[in-house]
Amino acid sequence: xxxxxxxxxxxxxxxxxxxxxxxxxxxxxxxxxxxxxxxxxxxxxxxxxxxxxxxxxxxxxxxxxxxxxxxxxxxxxxxxxxxxxxxxxxxxxxxxxxxxxxxxxxxxxxxxxxxxx
Amino acid sequence: xxxxxxxxxxxxxxxxxxxxxxxxxxxxxxxxxxxxxxxxxxxxxxxxxxxxxxxxxxxxxxxxxxxxxxxxxxxxxxxxxxxxxxxxxxxxxxxxxxxxxxxxxxxxxx
Numbered sequence: 001x002x003x004x005x006x007x008x009x010x011x012x013x014x015x016x017x018x019x020x021x022x023x024x025x026x027x028x029x030x031x032x033x034x035x036x037x038x039x040x041x042x043x044x045x046x047x048x049x050x051x052x053x054x055x056x057x058x059x060x061x062x063x064x065x066x067x068x069x070x071x072x073x074x075x076x077x078x079x080x081x082x083x084x085x086x087x088x089x090x091x092x093x094x095x096x097x098x099x100x101x102x103x104x105x106x107x108x109x110x111x112x113x114x115x116x117x
Numbered sequence: 118x119x120x121x122x123x124x125x126x127x128x129x130x131x132x133x134x135x136x137x138x139x140x141x142x143x144x145x146x147x148x149x150x151x152x153x154x155x156x157x158x159x160x161x162x163x164x165x166x167x168x169x170x171x172x173x174x175x176x177x178x179x180x181x182x183x184x185x186x187x188x189x190x191x192x193x194x195x196x197x198x199x200x201x202x203x204x205x206x207x208x209x210x211x212x213x214x215x216x217x218x219x220x221x222x223x224x225x226x227x
Contacts, residue, residue, distance in 0.1 A: 044220045
């Protein structure tokens with residue numbers, strides 16, 4: 001059974017880079033869209049972007065200038081980097097598997113990242 | 118402000134039926150499939166409905182959904198206290214070229 005697990009620092013200083021990794025276990029990392037989605041405390045879900053099996057990426061326009069999502073097939077994981085973070089980037093970050101129809105059929109448990117000095 | 122509009126909250130008694138609306142535009146719901154997610158308190162979202170009205174394996178048929186034009190609706194019948202959660206609609210927006218979510222609807226089972 002495929003599982004996703006986020007990992008990374010829970011605290012990042014303002015203006016620095018937020019880095020998270022999602023490990024895909026129990027299945028192949030090929031043939032899917034690998035997404036990052038975040039949820040600020042007490043608020044709704046926001047799609048950040050995806051990396052596809054081929055390595056191609058797509059990002060939300062509001063974050064595009066600050067975000068990089070990459071895929072490491074050899075290690076069955078994909079990563080998120082958000083640079084120049086502010087308090088507004090404080091959120092629970094989820095990794096999620098996307099399928100051709102567009103839905104996210106598998107989610108990680110999420111990891112809280114706080115931006116504070 | 119979310120691209121997709123949902124009511125902030127809905128409520129109903131156990132055993133009753135409730136519907137949650139999701140309103141969009143021609144660049145999202147009007148041209149793309151809609152899915153719905155259930156987020157129980159303190160947990161990650163779970164796929165509830167995909168491709169407008171299809172249920173993944175394991176989702177009971179108490180959950181149903183439909184789409185018409187630029188709006189979609191989630192229905193939950195035979196409400197149980199365990200259905201108390203936040204519900205989100207989602208789709209792709211061709212103008213933004215981005216995934217979009219509704220603001221979420223909190224369901225209270227009275």
